[in-house]
Amino acid sequence: MEISVLFGASFLMLIWGIYNYLGFRKEKREVKKKFEQLFRRKNERKSFIAKIGDRFDQTEYAGEFKKKLMYANIALLPSEFFAILLFSAFTLTILLFGFFSVPVLYSIVISSVICLFVYWMIFLVRRNKxxxxxxxxxxxxxxxxxxxxxxxxxxxxxxxxxxxxxxxxxxxxxxxxxxxxxxxxxxxxxxxxxxxxxxxxxxxxxxxxxxxxxxxxxxxxxxxxxxxxxxxxxxxxxxxxxxATAEQRFISYILPAMPIFLLFMLNSIMDGFLELIFTVPGAILMIIFIIGMAIALLLVRAVTNIKV
Missing domain, CATH: 1.20.81.30 (Type II secretion system (T2SS), domain F)
Structure with a gap:
């Protein structure tokens, strides 16, 4: 029990640190943009990761993706968005492996699927923001x-x-x-x-x-x-x-997440419980659950999307 509490507190501190770091990055970018004409330096050194991100932002794909972020009203560069997505997948993998006792390979697969689903949901929900x-x-x-x-x-x-x-x-x-x-x-x-x-x-x-x-x-x-x-x-x-429709929308997001959370909790209590999903009956039930969840989300969104 103590290990679980410490792990949860560490994870919350990690999220808090990431939030503060992103806020610092935003403020740094605004200050730099404001004073770069006064204090411009030649041959200024940048980190290797920043150079890779800048090079990626200059590609044709990043240019198109930047428009997608703009229409979703997300104030991030393409490199920053994908970096956050990859970091979230990495953090989720560690969380599944360390807290819910999910095997490493399964953790990587589940984290990748969840991040792809979140990516799809972000641009579905925020496409007209x-x-x-x-x-x-x-x-x-x-x-x-x-x-x-x-x-x-x-x-x-x-x-x-x-x-x-x-x-x-x-x-x-x-x-x-x-x-x-x-x-x-x-x-x-x-x-x-x-x-x-x-x-x-x-x-x-x-x-x-x-x-x-x-x-x-x-x-x-x-x-x-x-x-x-x-x-x-x-x-x-x-x-x-x-x-008026906020309650229905949030319930439609929370209810599909509850069975997934219970599944991981049962796997941490009973070793090998998650392996049942990768059997033929388990895979069929999982596919039915995913299809039903997607249909429910689309139906709730269609009902609550009242145009004025």
């Missing part, structure tokens, strides 16, 4: 632009104020828009390109309002403030629905 965050910021964008036009600014000047004041990720999109306009791209064409980058109903409505005002005129300030009010109400409604 970037777009959702942009939609949530649109009400603030409309309010800032409306206040700018009310103060006598032109639309382009108001968009520059939005690009300077709004937080990420909307800041990047509006900076791209204003930079294109400064480089001589037609205003309508720049807005159409933005509509292609953010193909949502909210942004289509916002861009249509700007184009109509540019062509025909009208009280743009009133339209933008009304749009901001409507978008705020939609945001509140979406949050209410998300809160």
């Amino acid at each position: 970037y777009i959702d965050k942009l939609n949530n910021q649109l009400s603030e964008v409309c309010r800032l632009l409306g206040n700018g036009t009310k103060a006598g600014m032109t639309i382009i000047q108001g968009l520059e104020v939005v690009a300077a004041e709004i937080d990420s990720p909307a800041r990047g999109e509006f900076k791209t828009l204003t930079q294109n306009i400064r480089l001589g791209v037609d205003f309508e064409r720049a807005l159409k390109e933005m509509e292609k980058r953010v193909p949502t109903r909210e942004y289509k409505l916002f861009i249509s309002a700007l184009l109509i005002q540019k062509r025909a005129g009208g009280n743009l300030t009133k339209v933008l403030h009304e749009m901001a009010h409507t978008l705020e109400e939609r945001k509140i409604l979406r949050q209410t629905i998300k809160t």
Whole structure:
């Protein structure tokens, strides 16, 4: 019992240390980015692992994967994401072997499968987080632009104020828009390109309002403030629905994990219990369990994914 408590405390301390290290890495990266122009050094030495990560981040696959991380709203480099995934698999392997008495080969296989499942779930659950965050910021964008036009600014000047004041990720999109306009791209064409980058109903409505005002005129300030009010109400409604369905979503994640945890606990109590899974009847039952779990997750997600 004492060994189990010590092992659990050590594992929690390891997780706490990893969390603090990642926070330190983030702060270090921000400070370095802020002052690198003032204290730039030539031939600065870097660690061997960092060089491998930088080289990987420059590959074509990493470039495509970076877009995937961006749309999932995960603020990590591809090398950092895969490093965390590999480290999690390694830690899980040690945990299964040391705490639950699972054989080494089985621990490696189970850890790999769990990490692949987590990888799939991350991008399934967070595949629209970037777009959702942009939609949530649109009400603030409309309010800032409306206040700018009310103060006598032109639309382009108001968009520059939005690009300077709004937080990420909307800041990047509006900076791209204003930079294109400064480089001589037609205003309508720049807005159409933005509509292609953010193909949502909210942004289509916002861009249509700007184009109509540019062509025909009208009280743009009133339209933008009304749009901001409507978008705020939609945001509140979406949050209410998300809160109401939170219990069902979390139960759907917890229930499949409970039999797996009990399986490992029984294996630590009864030697060789896990080997029953690798028999023909055990493999059939495991396949049925995995299929049923996947169907349950998809059904719960379909029921709780209420579009407003």
